[in-house]
Amino acid sequence: xxxxxxxxxxxxxxxxxxxxxxxxxxxxxxxxxxxxxxxxxxxxxxxxxxxxxxxxxxxxxxxxxxxxxxxxxxxxxxxxxxxxxxxxxxxxxxxxxxxxxxxxxxxxxxxxxx
Amino acid sequence: xxxxxxxxxxxxxxxxxxxxxxxxxxxxxxxxxxxxxxxxxxxxxxxxxxxxxxxxxxxxxxxxxxxxxxxxxxxxxxxxxxxxxxxxxxxxxxxxxxxxxxxxxxxxxxxxxxxxxxxxxxxxxxxxxxxxxxxxxxxxxxxxxxxxxxxxxxxxxxxxxxxxxxxxxxxxxxxxxxxxxxxxxxxxxxxxxxxxxxxxxxxxxxxxxxxxxxxxxxxxxxxxxxxxxxxxxxxxxxxxxxxxxxxxxxxxxxxxxxxxxxxxxxxxxxxxxxxxxxxxxxxxxxxxxxxxxxxxxxxxxxxxxxxxxxxxxxxxxxxxxxxxxxxxxxxxxxxxxxxxxxxxxxxxxxxxxxxxxxxxxxxxxxxxxxxxxxxxxxxxxxxxxxxxxxxxxxxxxxxxxxxxxxxxxxxxxxxxxxxxxxxxxxxxxxxxxxxxxxxxxxxxxxxxxxxxxxxxxxxxxxxxxxxxxxxxxxxxxxxxxxxxxxxxxxxxxxxxxxxxxxxxxxxxxxxxxxxxxxxxxxxxxxxxxxxxxxxxxxxxxxxxxxxxxxxxxxxxxxxxxxxxxxxxxxxxxxxxxxxxxxxxxxxxxxxxxxxxxxxxxxxxxxxxxxxxxxxxxxxxxxxxxxxxxxxxxxxxxxxxxxxxxxxxxxxxxxxxxxxxxxxxxxxxxxxxxxxxxxxxxxxxxxxxxxxxxxxxxxxxxxxxxxxxxxxxxxxxxxxxxxxxxxxxxxxxxxxxxxxxxxxxxxxxxxxxxxxxxxxxxxxxxxxxxxxxxxxxxxxxxxxxxxxxxxxxxxxxxxxxxxxxxxxxxxxxxxxxxxxxxxxxxxxxxxxxxxxxxxxxxxxxxxxxxxxxxxxxxxxxxxxxxxxxxxxxxxxxxxxxxxxxx
Numbered sequence: 001x002x003x004x005x006x007x008x009x010x011x012x013x014x015x016x017x018x019x020x021x022x023x024x025x026x027x028x029x030x031x032x033x034x035x036x037x038x039x040x041x042x043x044x045x046x047x048x049x050x051x052x053x054x055x056x057x058x059x060x061x062x063x064x065x066x067x068x069x070x071x072x073x074x075x076x077x078x079x080x081x082x083x084x085x086x087x088x089x090x091x092x093x094x095x096x097x098x099x100x101x102x103x104x105x106x107x108x109x110x111x112x113x114x
Numbered sequence: 115x116x117x118x119x120x121x122x123x124x125x126x127x128x129x130x131x132x133x134x135x136x137x138x139x140x141x142x143x144x145x146x147x148x149x150x151x152x153x154x155x156x157x158x159x160x161x162x163x164x165x166x167x168x169x170x171x172x173x174x175x176x177x178x179x180x181x182x183x184x185x186x187x188x189x190x191x192x193x194x195x196x197x198x199x200x201x202x203x204x205x206x207x208x209x210x211x212x213x214x215x216x217x218x219x220x221x222x223x224x225x226x227x228x229x230x231x232x233x234x235x236x237x238x239x240x241x242x243x244x245x246x247x248x249x250x251x252x253x254x255x256x257x258x259x260x261x262x263x264x265x266x267x268x269x270x271x272x273x274x275x276x277x278x279x280x281x282x283x284x285x286x287x288x289x290x291x292x293x294x295x296x297x298x299x300x301x302x303x304x305x306x307x308x309x310x311x312x313x314x315x316x317x318x319x320x321x322x323x324x325x326x327x328x329x330x331x332x333x334x335x336x337x338x339x340x341x342x343x344x345x346x347x348x349x350x351x352x353x354x355x356x357x358x359x360x361x362x363x364x365x366x367x368x369x370x371x372x373x374x375x376x377x378x379x380x381x382x383x384x385x386x387x388x389x390x391x392x393x394x395x396x397x398x399x400x401x402x403x404x405x406x407x408x409x410x411x412x413x414x415x416x417x418x419x420x421x422x423x424x425x426x427x428x429x430x431x432x433x434x435x436x437x438x439x440x441x442x443x444x445x446x447x448x449x450x451x452x453x454x455x456x457x458x459x460x461x462x463x464x465x466x467x468x469x470x471x472x473x474x475x476x477x478x479x480x481x482x483x484x485x486x487x488x489x490x491x492x493x494x495x496x497x498x499x500x501x502x503x504x505x506x507x508x509x510x511x512x513x514x515x516x517x518x519x520x521x522x523x524x525x526x527x528x529x530x531x532x533x534x535x536x537x538x539x540x541x542x543x544x545x546x547x548x549x550x551x552x553x554x555x556x557x558x559x560x561x562x563x564x565x566x567x568x569x570x571x572x573x574x575x576x577x578x579x580x581x582x583x584x585x586x587x588x589x590x591x592x593x594x595x596x597x598x599x600x601x602x603x604x605x606x607x608x609x610x611x612x613x614x615x616x617x618x619x620x621x622x623x624x625x626x627x628x629x630x631x632x633x634x635x636x637x638x639x640x641x642x643x644x645x646x647x648x649x650x651x652x653x654x655x656x657x658x659x660x661x662x663x664x665x666x667x668x669x670x671x672x673x674x675x676x677x678x679x680x681x682x683x684x685x686x687x688x689x690x691x692x693x694x695x696x697x698x699x700x701x702x703x704x705x706x707x708x709x710x711x712x713x714x715x716x717x718x719x720x721x722x723x724x725x726x727x728x729x730x731x732x733x734x735x736x737x738x739x740x741x742x743x744x745x746x747x748x749x750x751x752x753x754x755x756x757x758x759x760x761x762x763x764x765x766x767x768x769x770x771x772x773x774x775x776x777x778x779x780x781x782x783x784x785x786x787x788x789x790x791x792x793x794x795x796x797x798x799x800x801x802x803x804x805x806x807x808x809x810x811x812x813x814x815x816x817x818x819x820x821x822x823x824x825x826x827x828x829x830x831x832x833x834x835x836x837x838x839x840x841x842x843x844x845x846x847x848x849x850x851x852x853x854x855x856x857x858x859x860x861x862x863x864x865x866x867x868x869x870x871x872x873x874x875x876x877x878x879x880x881x882x883x884x885x886x887x888x889x890x891x892x893x894x895x896x897x898x899x900x901x902x903x904x905x906x907x908x909x910x911x912x913x914x915x916x917x918x919x920x921x922x923x924x925x926x927x928x929x930x931x932x933x934x935x936x937x938x939x940x941x942x943x944x945x946x947x948x949x950x951x952x953x954x955x956x957x958x959x960x961x962x963x964x965x966x967x968x969x970x971x972x973x974x975x976x977x978x979x980x981x982x983x984x985x986x987x988x989x990x991x992x993x994x995x996x997x998x999x
Contacts, residue, residue, distance in 0.1 A: 028139065029146040032168075047143065048170035052178045059186040067135075072149060076142040077135070 013045070013053050014062075015096065018081065018089040021063060025080035027070065028054060054079060062088050132183055136176060144169055199523070206524035216496060217528065219890065220489045224532025224579060225539060226883050227485030230478040232540030232572050236562045237547075238471040240385075242458035243567060247379050249318030250281075250418055254456045255425065257283070257415040257432065260449035262462050264412030267395075269439065269447065270310065271331070271406075276435035279420050279428040282316040284309065285395075285413030286383045292663040292852045293391070294364040295351070301852035303663060304347070306365065307382050307389035308398065308411075316418050317380065323348075324359045324374030329394035331406055339370040339397050345378035347390035365391065366665035367850055368401050383416050385459045402665035416456060429453045470869070474876065477631075480624045481880050481887070482575070486583040487617045488891040489528065493583065494614055495898045497521070497591030504591055517592040525584025526576075533576035540564065540572075614895050615931045621888040622935025623942070626972055628884045630943040631950075632877035633964040638870050638954040641804070647698060648798025649736035654859035655827045656696055657681075657840045662821030664848055669817045671751055673847050677825065678729055680843045686831035689735040692815070692823040694727035695800075697736075700865040702801050703727075707811060709768045710778040710788065720783060721767050723809040724800050727819055732812065733759070733795055735828050743775045743793030750792075750814045757814060759793040764809035789813065802866060826859065833858065870954070885975055893979040896928050900987040907987050917988035924984035925977065932976040936969055 020026065020034045031054075032047040057063050062085030070076035081089070144165050151161035166172070210217040245251045257273070259265050265273070265285065274283040286309050293304040313319075314326040327340050343358070352358050362369045370393070382389045398406055419428050432451040440447045459467050497504070507517060544562040564572075659677065661670055674692055682690040695701055706720040714720055730746045733739070741762065750757055758779075765774040774794060780786040789811075797807035815823070829836065837856040844851045864871075900907070907920055915923075944960055 027142060027146075029143040032143070033150075046170035047147075047168050048172065048175035051140070051175050052182055055179050055182050055186075059182070067138075070142060070146070072146070074142050074145065075138045077139045 011092075013049065014057060015089070015092045017050065017053060017057065018062065018085055018092070021079055021081045022086070022089060025066070025078045027076045027078050029076075031079070057085070061085075132187075133180075136179060136183075140169075140172065140176065144172075202520050202523040203527065205520065206527045209524060210527060213496070216492055217531075220492050220528045221532045221535060223485040223488045223887055223890070224529055225535035226887065227478075227482035227579070228533045228536025228572065228575055229539035229543070230481045230880055230883065231475075231575055232537050232564065232568060233543045233547075234471075234474045234478045235571050236540060236544045236564050236568050238475065239565065239567050239571075240458075240562050241467050242464070242471055244458060244565070246317065246383055246385075246416075246456045248316070251456075253281070253419040253421070253423075254317075255417050255419060255428075255453040256456045256460065257417055258452045258454060258461055259415075265415050267406055267409045267411055267413060269436075270413045270415055272439045273415075273432055273435050273451070274310075276438075277417070277428075277432060279423045279431050281418040281420055282312040283415065283417040284311070284313040284316050284383075285415045286310075286313065286387075287395070287411050287413050288382065288384070288387050288389060290660055290663055291365050291391075291665060292850055294850065297364065297369075301850050303660070303852045303855070304390040305388060306391045306393050307387070308393050308395045310395045310413070313383075313392075314376075316416070317383065319380045320377050321374035322377050323356060324372070326374050326376065327392075327394055329396040331396045334394070334396045335399055337394070337396060339368065339400055340373045340394070341365070341370045341397075342374040342376050342392045343372055344376050344381065344388070344390055344392070346381075346388065348375045351390075363391075364850075365393065366401060366663065368665070370397070370401075383456075384414050402667070404667065414460070417453070425453050477628065477877060477880055480628060481884050482579065483582070484621050484624050484884050484887045484891070486579050487621050488583075488887050488894070489525075489579075490583040490586055491614060491617050491891055491894050491898075493521075493525065493587035494590060495894065497587050498898075498902070500591065508592065514592050518588045521588035521591060522580065522584050525588070526580045529576045529580040529584070533572060533579070537564070537569075537572050540568075614898070618892055618895050618928060618931040619935040619938070621884075621891045622932040622972065622976070623937075623939035624935075625881070625884045625888040626936045626939030626968060627942050627946075628877060628881040629968045629971065630939065630965055631946065632874060632881040633968055634943075634947055634950070634954055634961065635870055635874035635877055637961060637964050639867060639874050642867055642870070645799075645804040647803055648796060649697065649738045651698075651736075651859040651863060653828055653830075654735065655829055655831075655833060655836050656699075656857050656859050656862050657825040657827065657836065658822070658855045658857075659692075659825055659840075659844065660822040660854075661847070661851075663851060667821060670819060670821050670823075671815055671817060674729065674815065674823060675748065675751060677840075677843055677847065680846075681825055681827060681840060682731075684827070684829070684831070684836075684839050687827050687829040689731055689828040691732040691735040691826050692729040693732055693826060694815075694820055694823055696824050696826070696859065696862050697726075697798060697800050698803060698863040698866045700868075705811075706782055707768065708780040708782070708784050708786065710780065712784070714784050721809060723764055723767070723811050725811040725813060726800075727815050727823075728812050729815055729823075732826075733793075735826050736798075737828075738798050739796045740793050741796055742773075743791070745793060746812075746814050754817055755814065756787060756789045757792045758789040759795055759812040760791055761795050761797050761807070761810045763797050763807040764811055765794055767809040803863075825854075885972070888972075889975045889979045892928055892932065892976050893982065896924060896980040896983040897986075899927065900924060900983040904987075904990060907990065911988075911990070920988040921981070921984040924987055925980045928976065928980045929973075932972065936972055940965060940969075 016035055017031060020031050020038075023034075026034065028047075028050050032045070032050055035045065054063070054065075058065055058079070061082060063079045064082050065077050065079045067075060068078050144162075147165035147168060148158070148161045151164055152158060156164065169175070246254065248254060257265070259269070267285075270283070270285045277283050286307050288305060288307050290303055291306045292301045294301050311328060311330045313328070315328060319326060321342065322345055324342070326342055329337050329340075341363075343352075348354060348358060358372050358375065361372050363372060364370070376392060381387065393401070395406070398404060398409060402409075417428075419425065429452065432453070436447070436449070436451050454461055458464070504517060508514065541564055544564060548561045659674075661673055678690055678692055681687065684690075695703060703725050704722055705725055706717075707723050708714055708720045712719050728746065729751060730748055733745050740759070743759070746757070746759065749755070760768065760774060768774070768779060769777050769791075774791045776790065778788050778790045780788055795812070798810075799805050800808060800810055825840065827836065831839075833856050837853060840856070841851075841853040844854060910920060910923075943965070947954065947960075
């Protein structure tokens with residue numbers, strides 16, 4: 001298994017969860033799967049870390065949850081994005097992209113005059 | 115999730131178990147992982163191990179999530195509680211707005227009660243609780259000598275030099291002086307405070323203008339004469355003119371320079387003092403020509419303990435120093451030193467102040483209780499009208515606690531409104547009160563102003579009253595008796611009737627108590643006018659003369675003899691004398707004497723007697739008969755003869771075996787100076803009008819006596835002309851003496867009646883408020899009881915009861931309760947009056963006329979309050995009142 005080569009800070013984890021949930025309601029397990037599959041294992045988060053983040057975001061009103069029976073007939077908690085969460089995702093995505101492009105410009109810059 | 119049965123989502127309403135939910139959530143995650151790994155071919159054991167590895171520390175995750183959830187839950191709960199409280203407040207406010215009449219009566223009741231309490235507490239606060247303003251107030255102490263305040267200068271200086279546990283030890287000596295704003299200005303009498311080194315710094319007092327001073331009594335003795343004046347004096351005498359700085363004014367005959375105006379908050383170190391000018395004690399030699407060591411004097415001493423010093427340790431140190439001082443001169447020094455706090459009045463005045471405060475607080479407490487009873491009454495009636503609504507709410511599952519809270523919130527709103535109004539009234543009164551007192555007292559407008567302590571007290575009152583008047587109706591209204599409520603059954607149950615009846619009893623008893631006490635005070639006031647004090651005060655004018663105003667001292671006798679001779683010759687004067695103490699004017703002097711030849715075995719052998727220091731013609735002027743022997747003569751004064759006149763009671767006490775003329779007694783113990791009795795005077799009151807006769811001794815003015823005496827003139831001249839004439843005589847003695855204070859002797863005596871007069875006025879005012887409140891309360895109960903019994907009354911009327919019969923029934927029902935209350939009130943009055951015996955002279959505790967008239971007044975008010983409702987009941991049409999219900 002790949003080691004953790006991306007240090008997930010709180011804010012980043014939140015954005016990942018929001019993005020994942022933008023595809024539809026999921027339980028914590030599915031969120032973890034999705035993140036791993038999409039990043040092809042580059043981001044291997046400790047799955048337990050999802051739950052504090054999920055609960056905190058639920059209290060903030062970005063996501064909401066519902067209990068339902070899973071395919072395996074277990075009681076499972078499904079999270080889905082609220083309109084506030086959707087707005088938050090958009091805002092975070094934009095600022096992330098701005099940051100990435102800014103950092104990218106700096107990292108790829110050539111000295112103009114040598 | 116779509117295939118989950120819909121009912122599942124309601125599971126958490128039935129089982130809101132956060133821990134189980136979290137369990138389920140985490141288990142779902144781990145088991146899903148295991149299932150996936152197994153489906154890819156892993157063994158169940160390795161799958162579980164891998165799932166756990168991927169998940170991380172389950173216990174840590176769980177506890178973190180729980181913490182997050184719990185924090186959120188607390189916040190949500192708080193918000194919900196606030197929201198529901200806000201709902202109750204709005205609901206209550208709406209209810210109160212809807213029944214304006216009810217709200218107004220309730221709020222006015224509470225406002226009156228709270229106003230009385232907040233006003234009296236403001237006074238108590240200023241007199242007993244408020245500390246002297248200053249820095250490190252917690253370390254300030256008052257230094258007492260033998261449980262009294264004053265120290266001599268030599269004692270203070272001695273202690274100060276040896277006090278190591280203190281930041282500072284300072285003294286203040288308060289005395290009247292002659293003041294002139296300019297050399298040729300008319301002299302005035304003002305109050306000065308001589309303060310020792312370190313006085314202003316210790317209290318943290320700053321100057322409002324200019325600077326303070328801090329002069330050392332030893333090293334700065336020759337310093338420039340600088341003084342600071344009080345803010346009030348600056349405003350009063352100099353109209354707040356800032357040109358005062360650097361100005362020369364005159365104290366006695368000496369110019370001094372004003373260097374500052376003191377912070378208005380500071381009025382000296384003793385409550386009740388109002389110094390106009392603060393003078394450095396170091397200036398005494400300059401101002402009076404006396405050396406400090408000859409000064410003696412009464413220095414009220416304060417100190418600031420060093421940081422962290424225990425008061426007892428500091429006290430022990432001062433006592434040790436005092437013991438050393440006693441060794442230097444055992445005849446002059448003695449006694450022990452005690453440290454106490456600096457809150458309110460000094461220790462020697464505290465007992466009286468506490469007693470008065472407790473009494474007044476009890477009185478206003480009763481007024482407030484009557485007000486609360488009224489409001490409770492109103493609330494009970496209101497709750498009864500809401501029985502159906504409450505029944506419905508209880509039936510659909512509202513908890514009783516919730517409903518009680520709603521009632522209490524409504525009560526709290528009433529209470530808050532009433533308290534706010536009451537506090538406003540109290541604030542207003544406490545601003546007016548100082549202005550109503552003599553200007554001489556010089557209290558600033560804000561002297562009694564409510565501070566944080568009064569505000570806290572009033573807030574407590576608000577909460578307390580809410581519970582007192584709100585809880586019973588709230589519990590009563592929500593008592594689960596659904597059946598009766600649904601029937602719309604308003605017929606009063608015996609329980610509620612007797613409870614409302616009990617409120618009437620309480621009100622009537624307290625009303626009678628207050629009015630009866632007020633009447634006893636009034637009666638005492640009246641009887642003090644008729645009592646024979648043993649002298650004739652009418653026609654006597656008192657002129658208060660203070661030869662010490664110029665700061666000089668010496669043998670006062672030649673000056674006083676010249677003044678007396680000239681005053682006796684003034685037109686209209688039939689007789690004149692000088693006395694140290696005007697009888698019944700609020701001051702007195704006491705000493706022990708020992709009859710000659712008596713061997714002192716116990717204190718009984720040296721009786722405690724009152725004494726006065728007088729000049730010739732004292733008994734002639736006051737018209738107290740000399741029954742044997744003679745009055746003082748001029749030569750008794752000039753030759754310093756050790757002679758005395760004693761009253762009849764003193765004769766019985768000191769010389770029981772026969773003729774006292776020519777007998778001798780010692781001043782103090784058997785080694786004291788000897789005086790020979792030359793006359794026996796008829797007994798006369800000295801301290802209280804109508805007091806039982808006390809042994810009293812009259813001595814001639816001696817060479818080292820006081821500089822202030824009162825010239826008493828039996829004269830037909832008016833006050834103003836006496837003042838002018840005596841001032842002219844005084845100016846021959848010293849041209850810079852200010853005009854003397856002149857009052858009729860009867861006015862001088864009015865001060866002894868001050869407690870009684872104040873008691874009569876306050877009790878009368880509070881009694882009147884109580885009467886109005888109780889009247890309103892009785893009216894409320896009567897109307898309510900009539901309104902809820904229309905059916906019963908209708909049936910009685912239909913069965914042939916006459917209108918008079920119905921009126922009688924209603925009146926009697928309330929009358930009985932008032933009578934019970936009145937009886938209780940009377941019993942308490944009789945008990946209390948005995949305890950007040952020492953200020954209520956000339957009055958028996960059981961005074962049938964007083965108590966009877968109070969009963970008549972209360973009965974009449976109760977009657978008036980019930981007649982209206984009773985008449986309404988009697989006039990109701992029996993047929994319609996039966997049909998309506």
